[in-house]
């Protein structure tokens with residue numbers, strides 16, 4: 001019997017960086033112009049094809065404004081295999097907030113004994129790359145942070161223009177298997 005592979009992916013980053021928009025573009029191939037605050041925890045799933053032809057289902061977890069509350073965040077992180085850190089290239093503070101609180105909290109939580117710490121893979125995404133005239137964060141700053149937090153990669157993306165969105169999700173999913181099988 002074929003086993004269904006499901007990986008839990010969480011998106012982390014400040015409000016307004018485009019987490020919900022990246023998911024909407026990846027899962028539904030659409031970009032919504034009206035601002036919709038994510039309420040509660042929103043889970044969607046999408047299948048991705050790995051390099052070897054197998055498919056894996058991503059269970060994509062989007063957390064909203066409630067991200068302020070530590071108790072909810074912990075439920076959100078629990079059992080995650082993959083994390084996508086998202087910042088907005090037009091707002092500097094969204095990059096500095098990746099390291100703390102987002103990265104440090106994920107690590108803190110993942111050091112609990114019942115989680116999949118050894119396997120968690122992360123990627124850093126600089127969203128809104130279409131807003132070139134308003135860019136405040138250069139590529140090399142994102143790359144440096146990705147190295148520092150040991151993310152598998154740094155990707156400049158645009159949920160609006162569907163630029164590098166699929167690549168970011170696919171790369172992250174693939175990295176989980178590259179690690180296990182080598």
Ligand code: G3D
Nearest residue numbers: 015016017018019020021033034035128158159160
């Ligand atoms: P969040 O889920 O991280 O809180 P959202 O962020 O996905 O709700 O997006 C917040 C705002 O950024 C929305 O605009 C959304 O349209 C915009 N946005 C998201 N991704 C992009 C992108 O790639 N490029 C541009 N130019 N805008 C983007 P509003 O105006 O509704 O606040």
Ligand code: MG
Nearest residue numbers: 019020037038
């Ligand atoms: Mg949202």
